[in-house]
Amino acid sequence: MKRGKRLLKSLFLLSSCLVVMVFFLIAVSVYLWQTTDEGRLPAKTAVVLHAINNNLVDLDINIRLPKIVTGEQSGTSPLLREDIYISVPGDVQIPLRIYRPQGEGPFPIIMYYHGGAFIQGYGDIDTHDNLIRALAARTNSVVIAVGYRVAPDHIFPAAIEDSYTAILWAVDNAHTYQGDPAKINVAGDSAGGNIATVMTLMARDRNGPKITSQVLLYPLTTFQDIPLESREQYDSGYYLLSRQVMYRARELYTPEEQMWSSPYTSPLQAENLNDLPPxxxxxxxxxxxxxxGEAYAERLAEFGIQVRATRYNGVMHGFVSFYEVMQSGQYGLQETASFLRQVNQGMLQIPSPYQLQVRQVPQGFDRVKDQTEAFAIAAYLLGRSGLNMFTRQE
Incomplete structure (x- = not known):
């Protein structure tokens, strides 16, 4: 009897020691992942970047981590989806993906331009599907994602001509998908953010459809070589975008240097930013x-354009696409959806004069949630790393 109790006590102590050792290993790993030359990262940002940069999960820039560690909400959306092709100049066709609410509408229209460095293999309407779908659901709008042509097969201005043609198609065919042609918004991330704001310039210059608003998520705004501290400081690629990729994008998308000075590639240096939407x-x-991106916000404000600009601290390029994993991504998506709802309802109010808003890392319950999930993801990643190592040894 006593021997059995001693055995149970020993097993309990052993299991307790193992739990403490595992927790210590996870804590040390997360601490090391948080430590970078550019500063200390929040735990959630650190583990997501570690997973991506070490190929520990099957990710590209926008695909999600496994649901078992994300806390993703289940359930289906009542949105209707349609994939079609439209004709663009050059006698070719490009894909569009349309998400729209059920009902008669008419609903506001959001033209969405995906990121991906303007080149093949870095992004398309499939890699951005979660973000496109979420915007449609949260804004009660029709979202049309444009599969514009990319380099190296198609150089500037193919991408923007495709994108503008898609706007004209959306206006002409709004009645077929319950869209409101009087409420056309443009949105995009990274390279797509560049295209989105270029659409406002083209629509103005060509006396085209009136654009209601523009939403630019971490946009590229210049192809020119100008001193920018962030380009120097975060150019390694660890934060999901490298200087090497940026140079490759410029070389393939705009192979002639004269293209870099066009307002349709480098809106930051455009001479005229008048008459653009909020x-x-x-x-x-x-x-x-x-x-x-922040310099472009300042220039728009100088021309009297209503601008709301927010910097999210503690996160990396592409973070809004990770809204199912990162609380800051959820904040960014909420801000985007709120802005679009307000502008489409005629209720947009932006304080003057212009001022960049800085949003700090999550605090309170959201911080606890992020950190807890970060440790859960870290445990998953370490377990997967150990399994991969064991498999290789066999």
Whole structure:
């Protein structure tokens, strides 16, 4: 009897020691992942970046981590989806993906332009599907994602001509999908943010459809070589965008240097930014494109354009696409949806004069939630790393 009790006590102590050792290993790993040359990262940002940069999960820039560690809400959306092709100049066709609410409408229209460095293999309407779908659901709008042509097969201006043609198609065919042609918004991330704001310039210059608003998520706003601290500081690629990729994008998308000075590639240097729609510009602290996005917000404000600009601290390029994993991504998506709802309802109010808003890392319950989930993800990643190592040894 006594021997059995001693055995149970020993097993309990052993299991307790193992739990403490595992927790210690997770804590040390997360601490090390948080430590970078550019500053200390929040736990959730650190583990997500570690997973991506070490190929520990099957991710590209926008695909989600496994649901078992994300806390993702289940359930289906009442949205209707349709994939079609439209003709663009050059006698070719490009894909569109349309998400729309059920009902008669008419619903506001959001033209969405995906990121991906303007080149093949870095992004398309499939990699951005979660974000496109979420915007439609949260704004009660029709979202039309444009599969514009990309380099190296199609150089500038193919992408923007495709994108503008898609706007004209959306206006002409609004009645077929319960859209409101009087409420056309443009939105995009990274390279798509560049295209989105270029659409406002093209629509103005060509006397095209009136654009209601523009939403630019961490946009690229210049192809020119100008001093930008964030491009120098976060150029390694660890934060999901490298200087090498940026140079490759410029070389393939705009192979002639004269293209770099066009307002349709480098709106930051455009001489005329008058008569453009209200803008929401979201940037990320750990992002090589941070400074040019914020500089573009300042220039729009100088021309009297209503601008709301928010920098999210503690996160990297592309963070809004990770809204199912990162609380800051959820905040960014909420801000985007709120801006679009307000502008489409004629209720947008932006304080004057212009001022960049800085949103700090999650606090309170949201911080606890992020950190708890970060440790859960870290445990998953470490377990997967150990399993992969064991499999290789066999």
């Amino acid at each position: 803008a929401l510009i979201i940037t990320a602290e750990f992002d090589p494109l941070r400074d040019e």
